[in-house]
Amino acid sequence: MKKVPLIIDTDPGGDDAIAIMMAKGCGMFDIRAICPVNGNSPLRDTKRNAMDLACYYDIDTRVAVGANQPLYRGLITNSNFKRVAKMLKKDGEDDFQYGGQMFDFAFPAPTKEFDPLPAWDVIYEEAVKAKGELVILAIGPLTNLALALGKYSDLAPLIKEIVVMGGSAYAGNHTPVGEFNVLIDPWAFAMVLKWGIPFKMVGLDATAQAYHTLDELKEMADMDTTIAPMLKTAYDGVVARSNDPNFPPHLKGRTVYHDALAMACLIDPEVCSFRHTRVEVELSSPIAFGQTVVDKRPALTAGEPNCLVAQKVDRERYLEIVLRCLEAFKKEEK
Numbered sequence: 001m002k003k004v005p006l007i008i009d010t011d012p013g014g015d016d017a018i019a020i021m022m023a024k025g026c027g028m029f030d031i032r033a034i035c036p037v038n039g040n041s042p043l044r045d046t047k048r049n050a051m052d053l054a055c056y057y058d059i060d061t062r063v064a065v066g067a068n069q070p071l072y073r074g075l076i077t078n079s080n081f082k083r084v085a086k087m088l089k090k091d092g093e094d095d096f097q098y099g100g101q102m103f104d105f106a107f108p109a110p111t112k113e114f115d116p117l118p119a120w121d122v123i124y125e126e127a128v129k130a131k132g133e134l135v136i137l138a139i140g141p142l143t144n145l146a147l148a149l150g151k152y153s154d155l156a157p158l159i160k161e162i163v164v165m166g167g168s169a170y171a172g173n174h175t176p177v178g179e180f181n182v183l184i185d186p187w188a189f190a191m192v193l194k195w196g197i198p199f200k201m202v203g204l205d206a207t208a209q210a211y212h213t214l215d216e217l218k219e220m221a222d223m224d225t226t227i228a229p230m231l232k233t234a235y236d237g238v239v240a241r242s243n244d245p246n247f248p249p250h251l252k253g254r255t256v257y258h259d260a261l262a263m264a265c266l267i268d269p270e271v272c273s274f275r276h277t278r279v280e281v282e283l284s285s286p287i288a289f290g291q292t293v294v295d296k297r298p299a300l301t302a303g304e305p306n307c308l309v310a311q312k313v314d315r316e317r318y319l320e321i322v323l324r325c326l327e328a329f330k331k332e333e334k
Contacts, residue, residue: 065118
């Protein structure tokens with residue numbers, strides 16, 4: 001089977017790590033580049049995390065550093081770090097980053113160098129090479145993509161599809177209506193959406209359905225794979241949070257790898273249903289800034305559709321996809 005050319009635009013954290021593992025493990029994709037961007041952590045961290053993952057998973061690809069701040073206005077990085085640090089009584093520890101350290105796992109030293117070109121130039125180069133077949137998995141803010149499309153007017157027709165983890169049709173996770181990946185750079189999200197490239201939005205409404213229980217996380221960690229040490233730290237982290245009296249009760253005993261569901265939708269489109277509808281991004285309201293406004297009216301009254309919005313998830317199917325991808329990392333018998 002011919003592999004699909006894929007670029008992963010990312011701000012690694014933990015759920016990015018699982019998504020990138022799946023991209024390698026499924027065997028379906030020719031990963032042309034991994035492009036870190038400021039988001040879940042500052043760029044200095046996300047670029048290191050992206051390189052660590054590329055080397056740890058043995059992905060032979062370009063790692064091209066992207067934008068270190070939003071286009072115009074947005075968040076610089078995840079201020080939730082301070083809130084969660086205080087909740088876990090780690091306030092004042094300058095190096096504490098909740099979700100930015102990829103499970104607090106100590107990765108081996110990188111074995112390759114960053115690409116000399118910035119992410120937006122690499123995206124264009126690989127799109128030209130792929131001749132209209134390039135797929136982009138965007139699991140961080142869309143700043144790199146917005147910059148690429150702004151710089152290269154002939155880029156949009158060369159991108160076959162963009163699958164984004166971001167947005168929400170109901171409620172946010174950083175503000176009452178703002179999902180974090182969009183809120184970091186809502187202008188970039190709005191600009192990419194307006195280019196008319198086939199666009200799938202896998203938002204919080206869907207990812208909340210694709211959770212992992214402690215038993216399911218333990219099953220992943222107990223598999224005899226080359227990446228089991230990393231997965232073990234992921235499991236230990238969820239256990240620690242579940243045992244912490246200060247952690248929100250509704251989050252105990254489970255975790256959600258939001259970006260992993262977006263990757264699963266590329267591997268198996270049947271894992272999630274989608275609705276073709278109109279999505280706009282609120283860019284001026286002081287209380288709804290960064291909201292992805294999803295038109296939920298009947299098709300006859302909704303605006304011109306510009307986005308496929310994720311709806312209902314087959315969680316069992318999703319979990320099977322994750323485990324199947326992990327199988328590719330099983331240790332070879334000597």
